Structure formats: structure tokens, C-alpha cells
Amino acid sequence: MLLALWDHRIQAAAVLLFAVGFVTLLLHRNLLKKIIGLNIMDTAAYLFLTSVGYIAGRKPPIITGGDRDPASYVNPLPAGLVLTGIVVSVSVTALMLALTIRLYRRYHTLDLDQIYQMALGEQEEGK
Amino acid sequence: MSFAANFPLFCIVLALLCAVVSGVLRWRAAAILTEVMAAAVAVMSAFVLALALRTGQSTSYPMGHFPHPWGNELRFGILEPLVSGVFSLVLLCCVVGGRKALNRDTEPEKRNLYFSMVDLIQASLLALVYTNDLFTGYVFIEICTIAACGILMIRQLGRTTLASVRYMIFSLLGSGLFILGIVYLYSITGHLLMPELKQSVGELWQSGQYRTPLRTAIALITLGLCIKSGLFPFHFWMPDTYGYSTPCSAGILSGLVSKGYIFLLIKIIFDVFGTEVFYASGMQTVLYVFGVAGMVFGSISAMRENDIFRMIAYSSAAQIGYIYMGIGLSPRLGIVAALFHTLTHALTKPALFLSASRLSEVSGGSKRFKDLQGSAHKNHAAGAAFAVGSLSMIGLPLTMGFIAKYLFALAAFREERFLIPTLLALAISTVLNTFYFARTLIRVYNTRDLGAVKPVGLGSQKRFAAAGALLAGLNIFFGVIAQPLIDLLTRGVALLAG
Known part of the structure; x- marks a missing residue:
């Protein structure tokens, strides 16, 4: 069991990081820390993907010499997936940051619970 | 291959194109464009449905003619065009019927972007319905999330902004689980196309190899889509999201966006896990x-x-x-x-x-x-x-x-x-x-x-x-x-x- 864990230590670390990010995004009250959690979570998934995509001893999939044997290169697909994933998480982060700025300008706090209380009060006055 | 077999791709590209063009149009033109696009997609879906009924089989549509198992594919049987046709009709009704409230709730200079977002939602729903590739599914899930948040936050009330943040947080938790599930599945099977995945998953389940990672992947993917579609107990974002958005957005979000995820889940159950494995897990x-x-x-x-x-x-x-x-x-x-x-x-x-x-x-x-x-x-x-x-x-x-x-x-x-x-x-x-x-x-x-x-x-x-x-x-x-x-x-x- 422990030996297997050591063999897959990068993946284990990635899952651990994913859990840290997930819990931060779910439970933290501060919006900025939630966004940091989101990024940790996404990055952990990419770390997992990168680590399984790497095979020790093989070259990056770019033919420079005469070696045309596919077995001497790694599969380029995982790296491509990671790049796509990074683009996705950058845009999601940008959107979350924009929303955070809008909430901060309105309520002057980043604490989600306080914002919620203020928004509730706002509605009562509106009625 | 019949010409109508190209229509699923045309629908997706048309919706994406309209989204880009709407960004530079006046809002009235953007609105008309969205309505015409939704109607056109409904008509094209009817042609695809007729084709599927005539041939009586599901068709794979390789993009760029890359053969199995390298290319990216769309696939349609009877369900896909049926669902996408109904979705476009409902989208059309939301945009047509919710116009007055939309005018009340949004600023005129930003209204064209609203229609841009609606087009993006249409494109991603179509892609979720038609895709035969799990990672494409993930990318369009995220596009759908961002566009859905866009049509939500365009109403600039405090409560609506707060609802958008909560919606995003739950959606992102869901997509995080979903991507981790895909990564797990990819690391044990080496495939992302659904037919190849189904074969590998079936073989792995038979041999008993990698049983725990397989179960984990099934659980992660299912759970991710459940959170995104708002299954109890993950429904807490719903009342604020639907309650404080403009009615057109509420209709699209509740009627279509959550259904897109559910349809993708059903497709994954059949085409990726296979029903035997899923119902045994x-x-x-x-x-x-x-x-x-x-x-x-x-x-x-x-x-x-x-x-x-x-x-x-x-x-x-x-x-x-x-x-x-x-x-x-x-x-x-x-x-x-x-x-x-x-x-x-x-x-x-x-x-x-x-x-x-x-x-x-x-x-x-x-x-x-x-x-x-x-x-x-x-x-x-x-x-x-x-x-x-x-x-x-x-x-x-x-x-x-x-x-x-x-x-x-x-x-x-x-x-x-x-x-x-x-x-x-x-x-x-x-x-x-x-x-x-x-x-x-x-x-x-x-x-x-x-x-x-x-x-x-x-x-x-x-x-x-x-x-x-x-x-x-x-x-x-x-x-x-x-x-x-x-x-x-x-x-x-x-x-x-x-």
C-alpha cells in the first residue's frame, strides 16, 4: 500500500492538492481565497495529467533528428489537454475576479457572509 | 453521406459565429440574429432527425477527416437532434417572450452582449448534445458556465451579482470534479473518444483491473454533473440564481442549461461507462x-x-x-x-x-x-x-x-x-x-x-x-x-x- 503510494507520489500529491483547493473554494468565506482555491484545484488536475503524460526516458514529440519511431516520444495529447485546461481556468478566474471587484465596489468587503447579510438588508429596504 | 449529416456541425458553428458577430452589432440586430439562429437550428435539427429516422442508426461525424481514434467527432442518433431541436425552440421562446423584461433589466449599450452570451449558450448546449469526445464536453461545459454567468450578471442588482458568484462557485466545484474524473479515466484507458472509452472501460471492468480508479472516475464525473445541474443537496444556488435574474435568463438557465448537463450525463452513462458497468458501480x-x-x-x-x-x-x-x-x-x-x-x-x-x-x-x-x-x-x-x-x-x-x-x-x-x-x-x-x-x-x-x-x-x-x-x-x-x-x-x- 505505502509502496504503491510512493510509486504514484506525484498523483497522490495532485489529489491532495485538489482536495485542498476544493475545500477552500467550497468553505472559505473570503472571495479572493476562494479564487485561489479554485486555481489550486484546477492546477492539481493539470499536475495529475502532466505526470501521467510523462514517460521517463522518452523525448518530447518534436522530430529534430532522424528518429521517426513513435516509441521514442511521449504522447503530445496530455500536454495539449493541459494547455486547453489552462486557457479555461484563466478565463474562469478572470470572470470571478471581475465579479469580486463588482461586489467589493458595492459592499466594501470580500467576506461572502457579510455581503449576503448586506444584500438581505438591501432587499428589505427596497420593499 | 447525406448532406444533412453536416448540419450538427453547421448548427454549432452558426451559433458560435452569431455570438462573435453580435458583439459588434446594435442590440436590436443582435436580437434578430439570435432569433433567426435559434429558428434555423431548430429547422436543421428537424432535417437531422429525419435523416436519423430514415437510416435508423447513429452516425459518427469525424471532424477534419481524422480517422479513429485520433480525431474529434460529433455523433448523432435520434435523441441528439430531437433534444437539440426542442432546446432551440425553447431558447427562441425565452428570447422572444422575455424581451420586455430584458429591456427593463439591462442597459441598452450592453444588451447586444446579452445576445452574444445567449448564442454561446446555444453553441455549447449543441456541442454537449452532439459531441462524441469527453474533453470537448468539458471545454463546452466551461463555456456554458461562463456564458450562463454572463446572462445572469447582466442584471446589475446586488442580489443578482451575489447569485452569480454563488452560481459560479458551485459550477466550478462541479467542473473541477468532472475534469478530475476525465483525467482519471484517461490515465487508465488512454482514450477520450466515447466508443473507445466504452470498450476500454468494459474490458477493464471484466478483468477487474484498476477497479478503484474506475469507480472513482465514475463517481467524480457523475457527481460533477449532478452539482452543476443542481441535484439535491447541491441546489442551494438555485433560488437566488433563478429568482433574481431577468426572466429570459431564468428560463434559459432552468429550462436548458441544467438539462444540457443532464443529457451529457445520460450520454456518458450509455456511451462511456456502458449501462452494465454504471448500474453495477x-x-x-x-x-x-x-x-x-x-x-x-x-x-x-x-x-x-x-x-x-x-x-x-x-x-x-x-x-x-x-x-x-x-x-x-x-x-x-x-x-x-x-x-x-x-x-x-x-x-x-x-x-x-x-x-x-x-x-x-x-x-x-x-x-x-x-x-x-x-x-x-x-x-x-x-x-x-x-x-x-x-x-x-x-x-x-x-x-x-x-x-x-x-x-x-x-x-x-x-x-x-x-x-x-x-x-x-x-x-x-x-x-x-x-x-x-x-x-x-x-x-x-x-x-x-x-x-x-x-x-x-x-x-x-x-x-x-x-x-x-x-x-x-x-x-x-x-x-x-x-x-x-x-x-x-x-x-x-x-x-x-x-
């Missing part, structure tokens, strides 16, 4: 239990609401529970029932949101029940659309809601161990639904203390009347003549199962 019991819990608790929350929009939103949580209960019940009949209810809900909820906004408009803009008294007499069209929607949600005969509940019960009779709980849940949930929808109906049709009113004529709300009539009409049409639709869904599920 124990995940279906989890879906069943949470579905039943959602049916009851969603309705209880709806009963306690004092705000008509939030009540309809909580009712969505209950209806999502029905759909997941169907998925958990059984691979064939249960999923046919779940798909039928998906269509029912997609046609009903937008009608309810659009008409509720009209009813609140004639009641001085209030969404509270006590102010809505007699509002149906002030706007007959909205009252009628709301009545049809409510009756369908209760499950009265002559509406699609009744057929859906009948199909759920029928599916339960084939599953001995789920029979009693399913029937009980259906009964309790129907009573609860009746309680809060009937209460609302009585309230809006109550004439006490009404005095003389001058009802809003049809002439001044042609767009809403057309959208409401189409949604309510389809609801009644398929409620009366349900068998052809059920046959189509049954054949579609058989094709999907391969």
Missing part, C-alpha cells in the same frame, strides 16, 4: 436516493416561499430530483422517463418564469403572493400560460407532466426493490406540488377585492403571447399525443445504447 442508487430526497425537500422549500420566482426555482430543484430518480431507476424505461421529463421541464419552466414576470408586472412589480391577488384577470395571456405550466408541474392529465409521472411509475413496476419508495415519493411529491401550485393559481385567479380592472390586451404583448402559446401548446400537444414522442425516445435510447 452503485452510483445509480446514489442518484436515486438523492433524486427522491430532492423531489420531497425541493417541494417543501417551495411551499415555504413567499416569492413567486423563488417558489418556481425551488420547484425546479424538485423536478431535477424526478429526472435523477428516473436515471437511478433503470437503464431503459427509467431513462426514457427521465428524458421525457427533461423535455417536459424544458418546455414548462420557461413558460412559468415568463408568465410569472408578466403577472408580477401588472401587480405593481411585486413578486409577493399577497400582491399577486387577481393578477391573472389583469393579464389573461400570462394567467393562461401560468395555469398550463402549473397544471403540467402538478401532473394533471392532458399535460406532459402527467405522462412523465406515468412513465416513472411504469418504470418502477419493473424494478421490484424501487417500487414502493418510487410510488410513495411520486405520491408525496405530487401532493406537495399540488399544494403550492394550486395555492398560487387560486391566488392569481381570485377576484375578491379586485374592483374594476382593464386587462392588458394581446395586441400590446404579441411577442409574449406567441412564446407563451407555443410553449403551452407544445406542452398540451405532447400531453395528449404522447405516444409518438415516447416511441422516438425509446428508439433513441436503444440507438444510444448501441
Whole structure:
């Protein structure tokens, strides 16, 4: 069991990081820390993907010499997936940051619970 | 290959193109473009459906002619064009019927971007429905999330912004789990195309190799999509999201976006895990239990609401529970029932949101029940659309809601161990639904203390009347003549199962 864990230590670390990010995004009250959690979570998934995509001893999939044997290169697909994933998480982060700025300008706090209380009060006055 | 086989790709590209072009158009032109696009997609879907019915098999459409297993693919059988056609019609109705409220809720200089976002949602829903590649599914899930957040936050109230943040947080938790699930699955199978994945998953399950990672991947992917579609107990973002957005957005988000994820899940169950593996993994019991819990608790929350929009939103949580209960019940009949209810809900909820906004408009803009008294007499069209929607949600005969509940019960009779709980849940949930929808109906049709009113004529709300009539009409049409639709869904599920 422990030996297997050591063999897959990068993946284990990635899952651990994913859990840290997930819990931060779910439970933290501060919006900025939630966004940091989101990024940790996404990055952990990419770390997992990168680590399984790497095979020790093989070259990056770019033919420079005469070696045309596919077995001497790694599969380029995982790296491509990671790049796509990074683009996705950058845009999601940008959107979350924009929303955070809008909430901060309105309520002057980043604490989600306080914002919620203020928004509730706002509605009562509106009625 | 027939020319119509290109239409799924054309639909997706057309929607994406419209989204880009809308960014530089004036909002009126962008609105017309969106409406034309949705109508065109509906027509093209009909052609694809006709093609699929004629050939009687599902077709893979390789993009850029890259052969298996390297290329990216679309795939369509009977279900995909059917679902995408209904989705585009509903989208069209939302955009047409919700225009007046949209004009009230948004600034004119940003309104063209709203339609850009709607086009993006359309494109991503189509891609989710048609794709044959798991990672493409993930990318379009994220596009859908961002665009959905866009149509939500365009209304600049404090509550709406807060609702957008909560919606994003839950959506991102869901997509995080989903991507980790895909990565797990990819690391043990080495494939992302659905047919290859299904074969590898089947072989791995047979040999017993990598059993734990496989179970984990199934759980992660299912859970991710459940969170995103708002299955109990992950439905807490729903009331604020639907309650404080503009009615057009509420209709699109509740009727279409959450359904897109559910359809993708059904497709994954059939085409990636395979029903044998999925129903042996124990995940279906989890879906069943949470579905039943959602049916009851969603309705209880709806009963306690004092705000008509939030009540309809909580009712969505209950209806999502029905759909997941169907998925958990059984691979064939249960999923046919779940798909039928998906269509029912997609046609009903937008009608309810659009008409509720009209009813609140004639009641001085209030969404509270006590102010809505007699509002149906002030706007007959909205009252009628709301009545049809409510009756369908209760499950009265002559509406699609009744057929859906009948199909759920029928599916339960084939599953001995789920029979009693399913029937009980259906009964309790129907009573609860009746309680809060009937209460609302009585309230809006109550004439006490009404005095003389001058009802809003049809002439001044042609767009809403057309959208409401189409949604309510389809609801009644398929409620009366349900068998052809059920046959189509049954054949579609058989094709999907391969």
C-alpha cells in the first residue's frame, strides 16, 4: 500500500492538492481565497495529467533528428489537454475576479457572509 | 453521406459565429440574429432527425477527416437532434417572450452582449448534445458556465451579482470534479473518444483491473454533473440564481442549461461507462436516493416561499430530483422517463418564469403572493400560460407532466426493490406540488377585492403571447399525443445504447 503510494507520489500529491483547493473554494468565506482555491484545484488536475503524460526516458514529440519511431516520444495529447485546461481556468478566474471587484465596489468587503447579510438588508429596504 | 449529416456541425458553428458577430452589432440586430439562429437550428435539427429516422442508426461525424481514434467527432442518433431541436425552440421562446423584461433589466449599450452570451449558450448546449469526445464536453461545459454567468450578471442588482458568484462557485466545484474524473479515466484507458472509452472501460471492468480508479472516475464525473445541474443537496444556488435574474435568463438557465448537463450525463452513462458497468458501480442508487430526497425537500422549500420566482426555482430543484430518480431507476424505461421529463421541464419552466414576470408586472412589480391577488384577470395571456405550466408541474392529465409521472411509475413496476419508495415519493411529491401550485393559481385567479380592472390586451404583448402559446401548446400537444414522442425516445435510447 505505502509502496504503491510512493510509486504514484506525484498523483497522490495532485489529489491532495485538489482536495485542498476544493475545500477552500467550497468553505472559505473570503472571495479572493476562494479564487485561489479554485486555481489550486484546477492546477492539481493539470499536475495529475502532466505526470501521467510523462514517460521517463522518452523525448518530447518534436522530430529534430532522424528518429521517426513513435516509441521514442511521449504522447503530445496530455500536454495539449493541459494547455486547453489552462486557457479555461484563466478565463474562469478572470470572470470571478471581475465579479469580486463588482461586489467589493458595492459592499466594501470580500467576506461572502457579510455581503449576503448586506444584500438581505438591501432587499428589505427596497420593499 | 447525406448532406444533412453536416448540419450538427453547421448548427454549432452558426451559433458560435452569431455570438462573435453580435458583439459588434446594435442590440436590436443582435436580437434578430439570435432569433433567426435559434429558428434555423431548430429547422436543421428537424432535417437531422429525419435523416436519423430514415437510416435508423447513429452516425459518427469525424471532424477534419481524422480517422479513429485520433480525431474529434460529433455523433448523432435520434435523441441528439430531437433534444437539440426542442432546446432551440425553447431558447427562441425565452428570447422572444422575455424581451420586455430584458429591456427593463439591462442597459441598452450592453444588451447586444446579452445576445452574444445567449448564442454561446446555444453553441455549447449543441456541442454537449452532439459531441462524441469527453474533453470537448468539458471545454463546452466551461463555456456554458461562463456564458450562463454572463446572462445572469447582466442584471446589475446586488442580489443578482451575489447569485452569480454563488452560481459560479458551485459550477466550478462541479467542473473541477468532472475534469478530475476525465483525467482519471484517461490515465487508465488512454482514450477520450466515447466508443473507445466504452470498450476500454468494459474490458477493464471484466478483468477487474484498476477497479478503484474506475469507480472513482465514475463517481467524480457523475457527481460533477449532478452539482452543476443542481441535484439535491447541491441546489442551494438555485433560488437566488433563478429568482433574481431577468426572466429570459431564468428560463434559459432552468429550462436548458441544467438539462444540457443532464443529457451529457445520460450520454456518458450509455456511451462511456456502458449501462452494465454504471448500474453495477452503485452510483445509480446514489442518484436515486438523492433524486427522491430532492423531489420531497425541493417541494417543501417551495411551499415555504413567499416569492413567486423563488417558489418556481425551488420547484425546479424538485423536478431535477424526478429526472435523477428516473436515471437511478433503470437503464431503459427509467431513462426514457427521465428524458421525457427533461423535455417536459424544458418546455414548462420557461413558460412559468415568463408568465410569472408578466403577472408580477401588472401587480405593481411585486413578486409577493399577497400582491399577486387577481393578477391573472389583469393579464389573461400570462394567467393562461401560468395555469398550463402549473397544471403540467402538478401532473394533471392532458399535460406532459402527467405522462412523465406515468412513465416513472411504469418504470418502477419493473424494478421490484424501487417500487414502493418510487410510488410513495411520486405520491408525496405530487401532493406537495399540488399544494403550492394550486395555492398560487387560486391566488392569481381570485377576484375578491379586485374592483374594476382593464386587462392588458394581446395586441400590446404579441411577442409574449406567441412564446407563451407555443410553449403551452407544445406542452398540451405532447400531453395528449404522447405516444409518438415516447416511441422516438425509446428508439433513441436503444440507438444510444448501441
